[in-house]
Amino acid sequence: MPLKRNSTSATSASEAPTITQAAIKKFIVDSVTAALEARAATMANTSNLTGTPVLLELLYAKENKVTFATGTLIDDVLSWWNAYAQPMGVDQANKITWTELKRLLTNKYYPQTNVRKMEEELYNLIVKGNDLKTYVRRFQ
Template sequence: MSCQPFNFKGTEGAVSLICWFERTESIFSCSNCIEDCKVKFANDTLTEEALSWWNSFAQLIGIYEAYKIPWSEFKKLLIKKYCPRTEVKKMEDEFYNLTVKGNDIKTYVRRFQELAVLCPTKVPNPEKLIEVFIGRLPRSIKGNVTASKPQTLEEAITIT
């Protein structure tokens, strides 16, 4: 498996940011990256506008302090910067109204996962996230998934 990083420019949009998060976290996992090194590693994959933003941010608090930011906080900073409120509002509306179109479960699952990351305030906890995911499934599938009592979103997706 390749552990090559993927770059983020800051101009690709919200969904690309989420894809960058996922690819970066996959690299963290396969390389056993410790928490203290995650922001530093991720910073090395920023280019163009995103790198300029990071340099300005780090200059204000100092590079060593900037590298100490937990990965979860770093992600929140990037979402705040590269997901404008108007775009987030549209995504929240989409998330609120997201349902399976026809029998296209695969598209529903992918978009649900993207929007769950981009709209974390729409579901207050993992249990509610599972409930929302299952609640929007077609009736023919919903019963089987509910009866299986999934404990995680990934488990609910696998059952689906």
């Protein structure tokens, strides 16, 4: 059953207050600013998971960097890591330094000849005209 109006309104649509675009924009800016300030205040007073960089620093501390990185390996790189870590044990393998892990991965998957070739290409790279798309595409 449709609702019925009990009384007629004294004000018509033409008598309603008008609002300008500038007033709408100011209202939006003020609302967003207030919301951001409230969020910043809330985040400063809590130690929850969202937006707390201190927790992330604890979870992914420098001493856990190798463990975290090797936990993200997939496919043949993961197989290589498992073959590397198995003889000494995963706990011992995760104790290698970050620099050592980078060196191992570079030696295995990017031989020095390829590194030299890419360095030489980078040093001799020339942009032809204004064709920046081709220049950028080479490194994507």
